[in-house]
Amino acid sequence: MLQNSRAKKVAGIILIILALLSVGLAGILLSNTLSNSAVDAQQANGQVRNFTLYVRSTWINMPNGTKMWAFGYTDNPNGQAKIPGPSIVVTQGDTVNITLNDNKDPTRTQFNPDGDGHTIHLHGLDLPSAMDGDPMTAPGGHAVMQGQAYTYHFVAKYPGTYWYHCHQSAAEHIQMGMYGALIIRPANASNQAYPDTPTFDKEYTFVLSDMDSAMHQTDYDGLYKGGSDPNWTKYQPDYFFINGKTWPDTMMDPEDSINATVGQTVLVRLINVGYVVHAIHTHGYHFQVIGSDGRKLDAPYYKDTLSIGPAERYEIILKLDLAGRYMLHDHAEQMNTNNGEYPGGMITMINVNNPDGSNPVPMKQLMQR
């Protein structure tokens, strides 16, 4: 929810909304789009891709039975938030329109009658201010408020790994779950992260996040019982996620663990949407770091443990030459727990089968832990 100054702003926001109504929101959208049309036309040689996102709340089930209130994006207006939100995957040259339809703002309660509003910041895409999703620089200087919709438009230029997140009350809204992966594949090279980087057989995206469950509770209480907002500087996360799951749930899902055959090459896109550094370690394999933040590295390097700061992304290549099962986990060991209980949190598995589908390590023995 908005900070203490929220109450004072209600009058101001109402005035702005009235002003927008008189100008016409459609007019603003049109002018934004037109201003970049010349540039776009040069770069656009792909498909037109349209996405619509909504904002909803949800309850995250923890392995130990805890439930954590959260909110985030979804592409299903009748569903709950997906955390992370739907992955947006496009190809270089595509013309992309992402509409944020704030038709049921989960931050709108009797204690916060206007709701906070939301935006989509396309992190790493380098777009004009009007498309940037920062409410300060957005048309009108505010977020997309309850009852409004706004279309973020871009032509996909640089292949790479990006992400999107809300920038309204960002310390709160990102923590609460408003993020998702945004992938741009290179034109004519769907099995490479960038032109001239290694070809891969399989591809995974791991969204790394951390949450402070006490702050989620405080936030909920603030919105539904009129309490005060969390003090974000006291942030101390107790749950740690890969694609919104904690171990062991991570390794039960074929998209949140790596599953391949010996001899295959795998690309993993690592996205840290959390607020602390995560140090990703792979057992069994070193990996080659080939790119970061949507740009190919001129000097790729090998690591077995990679520190990833908040909001950074890295593309890594694993050549899986050794059958078996291998952990992939954060080496800040306190983050391999579910609220302090090890093992848990930011752990998953790299499962490498023999060509006949067998594996030297029975999957069932992993379930004993």
Next chain:
Amino acid sequence: MLQNSRAKKVAGIILIILALLSVGLAGILLSNTLSNSAVDAQQANGQVRNFTLYVRSTWINMPNGTKMWAFGYTDNPNGQAKIPGPSIVVTQGDTVNITLNDNKDPTRTQFNPDGDGHTIHLHGLDLPSAMDGDPMTAPGGHAVMQGQAYTYHFVAKYPGTYWYHCHQSAAEHIQMGMYGALIIRPANASNQAYPDTPTFDKEYTFVLSDMDSAMHQTDYDGLYKGGSDPNWTKYQPDYFFINGKTWPDTMMDPEDSINATVGQTVLVRLINVGYVVHAIHTHGYHFQVIGSDGRKLDAPYYKDTLSIGPAERYEIILKLDLAGRYMLHDHAEQMNTNNGEYPGGMITMINVNNPDGSNPVPMKQLMQR
């Protein structure tokens, strides 16, 4: 203030001071200078630059009305501390003398009658022990004490971004504000960070810091009311600064925000003088990382979010090809707050005007937040 062993050391310090008086402080300074004179003469081909710094206390005004006691350097003996201290900008080949005149030590109180003393560590300059500012290795094995002065001497060798800070009771004195930027420009290339790196039109230095206001209070109480020192391992910062300012003050100052015309290239020198990692993200632009810690990178790379550990420095180049206003901020979102209230802390703006001075985003809408 000095730790618990301070009381026991008073006798020892008095003996050392007496010894120094008999040897003559000037004699020590002279011998330090002479011992490096042969090397210096080879490298010195620039100007002689003399600086004098004093140590003073101050009260930092927070946007929410809080005041935080602090102390730091100043070049004005009649003024308060400047936090960060005055930027020292010299050119490769210059002969530089920086005198620390400890004529009014703000750590000298009835509960700490000798004061702590202070030094200047020229972080990254690789100087002989006597010029290094570590009190352990300084002449006599102690800091520059109340009533003393000491001249740090060097010939500027490698261009780059450095910083200076006190190394006496460093966990305390750096936290309290004793730091400043130190820039060495390349000879004959004032618009490049290093020879053979991109030329820039404008240049900014952003000193990134973090403070724990409760520890500042404890420190003040220790010195003025006789309480015990903070336990630095409990460090949990609640204020986050660019050049000593928190948002929105950062974006009100033309030196603490980026202000340029579309088409210009900007160099930003990032210096993390804080105790935690800061992950600097730029909206609107990727940047090229061209150097770190006073050395050009052989393999520069592009990022939109850069993790900067304590005491690291990075030079980044932004090519501003897109008019508008764009955030530059820490993506550890809890640090984009003033004591927990978002937005605040380590946020500033990149303002890129059209050639006619206009900007697609009215500045006044940024002030509404």
Next chain:
Amino acid sequence: MLQNSRAKKVAGIILIILALLSVGLAGILLSNTLSNSAVDAQQANGQVRNFTLYVRSTWINMPNGTKMWAFGYTDNPNGQAKIPGPSIVVTQGDTVNITLNDNKDPTRTQFNPDGDGHTIHLHGLDLPSAMDGDPMTAPGGHAVMQGQAYTYHFVAKYPGTYWYHCHQSAAEHIQMGMYGALIIRPANASNQAYPDTPTFDKEYTFVLSDMDSAMHQTDYDGLYKGGSDPNWTKYQPDYFFINGKTWPDTMMDPEDSINATVGQTVLVRLINVGYVVHAIHTHGYHFQVIGSDGRKLDAPYYKDTLSIGPAERYEIILKLDLAGRYMLHDHAEQMNTNNGEYPGGMITMINVNNPDGSNPVPMKQLMQR
């Protein structure tokens, strides 16, 4: 100790142990070894090196008189834990066998009657699951339990800096002290970290660690008084070590400080076995970063302050051209303390003598602090 689910698992573990006894542990070991024998034979051209490690407890003496309970590896079955454990130094091409003999498990108490068991994860060696030391993927899906022994086998392939640690209840067992350095020297190049990297005159290995003494106490109480386990997400370290020592003990030991003659080149292998980022700064010198995680960097770079995330390793080269004494320390200043008292923790010295053995800085003045 194992987490809350430990009690429930006792029956399961007993069943597994019985199963293992019937299959024969020796048989499992034999098959593991055989499965890699073809690969090994190609690479093995060195010596056969056999090591045996045991697990024991110890009390770590802090400079301020505090004692901290801990446990770790030792090569002396009649001694206490060594923290860090014995360095294992082998040469590329060596055939290495490391037997973990869990004959006196320090986690076995009346409140934890089976003990936790232990493993050796050879971090960075990329071994088959059976040799990986992850209890989930180890034969039988469990650690080496009290009364068992297990031999980890590998042929040393890539020169570089690695480490080993327990992976059973890893958040606890690593924190408690179960780690050590593992060095692979290149064949025919004992004075280089990797082929084609600078030759060095002297070599040091600095194992960087951090400990939360309150959690050590909680852990001890859990094992010996039946209390509950620490919640690892509340981790807040108060002691910081280089090779298991805190300053000033670090600088008293010739292996935990750098001691060389002007003109010499020194290799330092930095291993972060802790749970937080450490930012290592050298006074007096920049250093060249030549490798990380057991792989040479194609684009080495110079730094004076290097952020090292959990479990990362870096090889750095210092050319010591300046006599004197210079600090090497973490620049997260709160970590240069012993439980909050500065100076302490992760600080040591680089001592560079003149060719005649003299030093411009008397060692005794360092002792005054």
